[in-house]
Amino acid sequence: MQCVNVELKERRYPIYIGEHLLTDSSVYPLKSGDKVMIVTNETIAPLYLETVANTLKRIGCQVDHVLLKDGEKYKTLDSLNQIFTALLQQNHGRDTTLIALGGGVIGDVAGYAAASYQRGIKFIQIPTTLLSQVDSSVGGKTAVNHELGKNMIGAFYQPITVIIDTTTLNTLPKREVNAGLAEVIKYGAILDYPFFEWLERHIDNLVALNQQDLQYCIARCCQIKADVVAHDETEKGERALLNLGHTFGHAIETHLGYGNWLHGEAVAAGSMMAAALSEKLGDLTHTDVARLEKLFARANLPTFSPDGMQPEDYLPHMMRDKKVLAGKLRLVLLKTLGQAYVTTDSDPTLVLEAIRACTQAD
Amino acid sequence: MQCVNVELKERRYPIYIGEHLLTDSSVYPLKSGDKVMIVTNETIAPLYLETVANTLKRIGCQVDHVLLKDGEKYKTLDSLNQIFTALLQQNHGRDTTLIALGGGVIGDVAGYAAASYQRGIKFIQIPTTLLSQVDSSVGGKTAVNHELGKNMIGAFYQPITVIIDTTTLNTLPKREVNAGLAEVIKYGAILDYPFFEWLERHIDNLVALNQQDLQYCIARCCQIKADVVAHDETEKGERALLNLGHTFGHAIETHLGYGNWLHGEAVAAGSMMAAALSEKLGDLTHTDVARLEKLFARANLPTFSPDGMQPEDYLPHMMRDKKVLAGKLRLVLLKTLGQAYVTTDSDPTLVLEAIRACTQAD
Numbered sequence: 268m269q270c271v272n273v274e275l276k277e278r279r280y281p282i283y284i285g286e287h288l289l290t291d292s293s294v295y296p297l298k299s300g301d302k303v304m305i306v307t308n309e310t311i312a313p314l315y316l317e318t319v320a321n322t323l324k325r326i327g328c329q330v331d332h333v334l335l336k337d338g339e340k341y342k343t344l345d346s347l348n349q350i351f352t353a354l355l356q357q358n359h360g361r362d363t364t365l366i367a368l369g370g371g372v373i374g375d376v377a378g379y380a381a382a383s384y385q386r387g388i389k390f391i392q393i394p395t396t397l398l399s400q401v402d403s404s405v406g407g408k409t410a411v412n413h414e415l416g417k418n419m420i421g422a423f424y425q426p427i428t429v430i431i432d433t434t435t436l437n438t439l440p441k442r443e444v445n446a447g448l449a450e451v452i453k454y455g456a457i458l459d460y461p462f463f464e465w466l467e468r469h470i471d472n473l474v475a476l477n478q479q480d481l482q483y484c485i486a487r488c489c490q491i492k493a494d495v496v497a498h499d500e501t502e503k504g505e506r507a508l509l510n511l512g513h514t515f516g517h518a519i520e521t522h523l524g525y526g527n528w529l530h531g532e533a534v535a536a537g538s539m540m541a542a543a544l545s546e547k548l549g550d551l552t553h554t555d556v557a558r559l560e561k562l563f564a565r566a567n568l569p570t571f572s573p574d575g576m577q578p579e580d581y582l583p584h585m586m587r588d589k590k591v592l593a594g595k596l597r598l599v600l601l602k603t604l605g606q607a608y609v610t611t612d613s614d615p616t617l618v619l620e621a622i623r624a625c626t627q628a629d
Numbered sequence: 630m631q632c633v634n635v636e637l638k639e640r641r642y643p644i645y646i647g648e649h650l651l652t653d654s655s656v657y658p659l660k661s662g663d664k665v666m667i668v669t670n671e672t673i674a675p676l677y678l679e680t681v682a683n684t685l686k687r688i689g690c691q692v693d694h695v696l697l698k699d700g701e702k703y704k705t706l707d708s709l710n711q712i713f714t715a716l717l718q719q720n721h722g723r724d725t726t727l728i729a730l731g732g733g734v735i736g737d738v739a740g741y742a743a744a745s746y747q748r749g750i751k752f753i754q755i756p757t758t759l760l761s762q763v764d765s766s767v768g769g770k771t772a773v774n775h776e777l778g779k780n781m782i783g784a785f786y787q788p789i790t791v792i793i794d795t796t797t798l799n800t801l802p803k804r805e806v807n808a809g810l811a812e813v814i815k816y817g818a819i820l821d822y823p824f825f826e827w828l829e830r831h832i833d834n835l836v837a838l839n840q841q842d843l844q845y846c847i848a849r850c851c852q853i854k855a856d857v858v859a860h861d862e863t864e865k866g867e868r869a870l871l872n873l874g875h876t877f878g879h880a881i882e883t884h885l886g887y888g889n890w891l892h893g894e895a896v897a898a899g900s901m902m903a904a905a906l907s908e909k910l911g912d913l914t915h916t917d918v919a920r921l922e923k924l925f926a927r928a929n930l931p932t933f934s935p936d937g938m939q940p941e942d943y944l945p946h947m948m949r950d951k952k953v954l955a956g957k958l959r960l961v962l963l964k965t966l967g968q969a970y971v972t973t974d975s976d977p978t979l980v981l982e983a984i985r986a987c988t989q990a991d
Binding site: 344347348351352355356358382383384385386387408409410413415416419420421422423586587 | 706709710713714717718720744745746747748749770772775777778781782783784785948949
């Protein structure tokens with residue numbers, strides 16, 4: 268088992284990473300008599316709900332659960348309200364603990380519910396997808412979507428513990444494992460060139476779910492993100508680097524409708540657009556761009572704009588992104604592989620050319 | 630003009646209290662070019678929306694507004710979503726400022742919207758009711774109701790400035806002025822005996838809206854609450870004292886349905902129940918209880934349980950209160966006038982007797 272400690276101004280919490288942690292009662296910060304509400308979805312429940320509930324009952328907790336529908340389109344205020352209703356119907360007070368068991372959607376909705384229920388209750392995350400293990404389990408970003416924009420409603424709210432059982436990845440669809448690898452590759456590209464090289468050597472093992480490499484990889488990603496977040500809890504500066512490819516990616520997700528491309532897939536294509544722009548600005552070499560593209564491709568990820576989406580379709584969506592400040596597009600670009608920066612004065616013509624460079628002719 | 634500074638761990642903000650502040654551009658912490666969204670309701674808008682908007686336009690701000698329906702029953706996730714929709718439709722980014730113009734409901738909903746929109750934007754409060762001026766403008770509690778419980782969903786979120794224009798009380802229904810005085814009297818009863826005595830001398834002036842006494846009174850209440858909140862931002866200890874009468878009061882509001890009794894009216898009757906219990910415990914004298922009752926009565930406030938509500942109707946509602954910890958009822962009681970304390974081991978039989986003492990025979 269590996270442990271990464273996230274150190275924040277007001278609090279610290281551990282991320283445990285290992286095999287078969289769902290049944291390891293020693294990693295749960297709970298005691299006999301504690302009330303717990305598990306939030307999960309209809310896909311995860313048959314796989315892991317009973318396992319987790321039994322571990323908690325062994326500790327002596329009183330365990331309730333609420334099942335959300337599976338999918339990004341249920342990341343809504345309505346699902347949030349479903350959690351509040353369950354908490355109130357089962358008389359959960361301010362001293363209860365909410366457990367998110369599932370992927371990023373469950374983590375985001377349950378985390379925001381924990382932040383909001385009676386103005387804040389304790390929260391434990393058990394992410395079961397690679398994406399949520401390397402991304403949303405660190406940083407305290409919680410949110411639901413609004414019909415006019417993704418992640419527009421939420422809070423910064425930290426869990427008390429994150430429990431990552433890497434064996435849960437064995438039941439995850441391959442396409443989602445790959446989408447998670449998009450964020451993994453992103454960490455190497457923006458902040459850690461040695462890790463980028465490690466990925467070039469181990470990406471096939473990760474795709475094949477080698478447990479040892481997975482644990483190293485997840486711990487490394489959590490550590491990178493934890494370091495960034497510790498410096499910048501509410502995303503004023505350095506944390507923005509983590510959004511490489513995300514502004515382009517959100518445009519893709521919004522244009523196609525949530526859930527047609529996976530988030531990681533949109534981030535992969537979006538990162539290639541950021542890389543193309545970085546090359547046009549004379550920072551990345553053509554070889555760098557090709558190395559990044561190859562890594563994404565080996566993880567079976569898209570490196571081009573979706574079929575039928577025109578370069579002109581991007582900017583209106585991008586201008587509505589949360590990262591827009593005072594009407595200025597804020598993009599994360601690469602100086603070199605392993606070193607990203609944020610800019611607010613990109614030339615819209617160049618941005619369009621970079622998108623075009625990642626658009627395949629019909 | 631009076632100014633009370635609220636000093637919190639991470640930040641401080643001023644509360645300005647005076648006549649005609651709505652049109653005083655110097656109290657708004659905004660500059661030319663800032664985007665602003667005013668949240669108000671259909672009752673307040675015809676009275677003050679244009680006044681505030683014009684002041685902001687004089688500063689050079691870009692001003693939008695959103696109108697909610699008036700009333701506690703609109704303190705919902707739906708109203709919250711209406712604010713998000715307006716913000717997104719008008720392309721408000723993370724750097725926008727939300728202004729709550731109205732009473733406690735507007736402040737609570739808009740404050741929670743500000744806490745949640747893009748995970749937090751700047752927030753200014755302009756409370757236009759006495760209750761919101763002395764209570765919800767300090768402390769950062771924001772919330773909406775759930776059909777199973779009041780204020781169950783929310784956040785702790787601080788404004789950057791509070792602007793209290795006491796002349797707005799001239800358009801407030803008398804019944805609401807009186808309801809605000811319930812919270813004013815509460816401050817004296819729990820923490821400030823000299824202020825309690827001041828109220829015994831000036832309550833008639835306050836009922837008559839004497840501007841000078843109102844300003845002193847509001848500033849004093851804000852200062853008392855600011856001191857309490859500074860010690861206890863997230864309501865773990867001392868802050869609970871502010872809830873004198875509230876657990877009984879919430880039971881009344883829930884039983885009657887939101888909005889039949891005003892919050893302050895329920896707090897007045899609830900405070901008398903707490904006082905009756907304190908007398909039964911041998912802390913308050915009969916004279917103390919009578920002085921408290923007289924002060925409420927001079928402000929035309931109810932000091933008895935609503936007609937038709939039975940003493941037995943209270944406990945089920947009270948046990949669902951946010952202040953319940955580990956299944957234990959947590960009540961604020963009085964040692965003497967001006968000194969409150971919190972207890973979690975009240976005898977249910979005595980609680981019922983206290984409620985009965987405040988119930989009029991049919």
